[in-house]
Amino acid sequence: VTARLVSLLLRLYPETWRTRYGAEYAALLEEHGIGARTLMNVVAGAVDARRGAGARRAPDAAQRRALVASLWAVVVFAAAGAGFQRMAEYDDFTSAAAHHPLVGAGMDLIVAGACVVGLAVAGCGLILARSVVQDVVRTRRPDLARPLAVSAGGAITVVLALAVLVIYAHTTPAGAPQGARNLAVLAAWILVSTVGVAIAVSGAARALSRVSIGAVALRRAVRCVWIGAGGMAVTVVGILVWGVALRVDAAGVFGLQNGGVVETPAPYTWAALAIAMAAALVLTLRPLAATATRPGAARARPPIQPR
Amino acid sequence: VTSATGSDLAGLGRYSDPALVVLTSLSDGPKHGYAIIQDVEALGGPRLRPGTLYAALARLEDRGLIEALPPEERRRPYRLTAAGVAALRTQLEHLQRVTTVGLARLEVSTP
Numbered sequence: 153v154t155a156r157l158v159s160l161l162l163r164l165y166p167e168t169w170r171t172r173y174g175a176e177y178a179a180l181l182e183e184h185g186i187g188a189r190t191l192m193n194v195v196a197g198a199v200d201a202r203r204g205a206g207a208r209r210a211p212d213a214a215q216r217r218a219l220v221a222s223l224w225a226v227v228v229f230a231a232a233g234a235g236f237q238r239m240a241e242y243d244d245f246t247s248a249a250a251h252h253p254l255v256g257a258g259m260d261l262i263v264a265g266a267c268v269v270g271l272a273v274a275g276c277g278l279i280l281a282r283s284v285v286q287d288v289v290r291t292r293r294p295d296l297a298r299p300l301a302v303s304a305g306g307a308i309t310v311v312l313a314l315a316v317l318v319i320y321a322h323t324t325p326a327g328a329p330q331g332a333r334n335l336a337v338l339a340a341w342i343l344v345s346t347v348g349v350a351i352a353v354s355g356a357a358r359a360l361s362r363v364s365i366g367a368v369a370l371r372r373a374v375r376c377v378w379i380g381a382g383g384m385a386v387t388v389v390g391i392l393v394w395g396v397a398l399r400v401d402a403a404g405v406f407g408l409q410n411g412g413v414v415e416t417p418a419p420y421t422w423a424a425l426a427i428a429m430a431a432a433l434v435l436t437l438r439p440l441a442a443t444a445t446r447p448g449a450a451r452a453r454p455p456i457q458p459r
Numbered sequence: 460v461t462s463a464t465g466s467d468l469a470g471l472g473r474y475s476d477p478a479l480v481v482l483t484s485l486s487d488g489p490k491h492g493y494a495i496i497q498d499v500e501a502l503g504g505p506r507l508r509p510g511t512l513y514a515a516l517a518r519l520e521d522r523g524l525i526e527a528l529p530p531e532e533r534r535r536p537y538r539l540t541a542a543g544v545a546a547l548r549t550q551l552e553h554l555q556r557v558t559t560v561g562l563a564r565l566e567v568s569t570p
Contacts, residue, residue: 173513179533180492180509190508197510201517286529366529 154182161186164198168213171362175287212367215374218439219280220357222377225435226273227349229384232428233266236391239421244405245398254397261390268383276376283365299358306352313344374443381440384433391429395422468550477515478524480504482539482547485525491534492516519543 158181162174184190240246240259249259288296320337365373398406399419406418468475468482484490484498496507507515516537519525524543528536539547 169517173517175533176492176530176535177509177513180512183493184496184509190510193508193510195510197514200510200514204517283529364530364535366535367526369529 221439225432229432248402252401258394265387272380303355309348489536489538
């Protein structure tokens with residue numbers, strides 16, 4: 153009866169409040185017991201929370217938004233990075249990077265930036281995964297199960313689509329890569345993968361907005377996102393240096409037509425990838441900057457305003 | 460950037476008293492909600508009920524005076540931040556001055 157009453161009482165509070173305090177508040181109510189006066193007090197607390205909900209956001213809302221945005225940004229960045237790797241892996245480009253110092257320096261910056269992003273993603277992922285596991289195991293949050301299952305389903309879809317593509321590539325005889333069947337398979341793979349990634353990331357984002365994350369873990373995760381943004385910035389500088397230097401020092405290579413399934417001129421591919429990486433950087437930085445100024449970034453803002 | 464002062468607790472309106480006892484309770488180490496309620500009762504402070512406690516906790520966390528630690532089971536402990544320590548110290552020193560002056564005046568005026 154108490155658990156049902158607690159669940160009903162929690163519904164009186166605004167969702168942002170429940171997301172932040174719901175689990176611990178429910179535990180407190182169950183431990184404290186709910187008499188008549190406590191019942192009135194809880195209802196009054198809900199009214200107070202609702203009155204303040206418009207003016208006051210959950211203290212860690214800005215940090216959570218930054219984490220969710222960085223999740224999407226990393227997907228864009230990784231897709232652009234994979235595209236660049238596919239574009240620059242040919243001998244013409246690797247040779248240009250070896251013989252022209254500025255092209256090589258651009259490539260080094262790209263690799264260094266990508267490594268920093270990779271480490272930051274791993275660090276942030278470990279911190280958040282630990283919080284998720286702790287929350288699921290310790291507090292047995294049923295509302296986390298669905299978004300996590302959706303996210304896992306999306307990830308499995310992406311992996312299966314990639315496996316099918318790899319099997320197709322290995323079983324298809326070498327020939328004209330621009331054949332209609334190859335293009336259709338590629339288009340289908342891109343479609344399925346994009347949907348799979350969207351499902352995986354939106355599920356993870358939903359779980360991320362609900363999971364209980366300690367202030368310290370949240371601060372560390374946001375710090376990782378800052379580091380990742382630094383890596384993205386280095387990569388964007390690198391890809392710009394690489395392209396401009398290639399245009400100046402090895403114009404013949406820069407003007408090459410890519411010979412893959414989709415034939416595109418290298419300059420357009422380069423420009424599209426640079427724009428995608430810059431977009432990922434902006435997507436990360438905008439909400440990240442807000443964590444330094446909005447309420448919720450307790451360490452980064454003035455703790456108290458004069459009244 | 461302003462430093463934390465006790466007057467910020469007064470800015471919490473009707474939650475300034477619960478906020479002060481919550482900060483006092485947390486001054487000897489992190490505690491979760493139920494432990495704060497029990498500690499405040501042991502201190503002889505007002506009886507905190509869950510609605511009031513969490514209204515105060517949310518305001519204190521919102522102002523960066525306390526911070527949440529990772530949950531233990533379903534409970535989540537809170538601890539003072541440096542700003543919280545400063546705010547509590549300022550407020551207690553202010554109360555101490557008022558107490559000292561008030562008692563001294565009573566000594567003088569009481570026949």
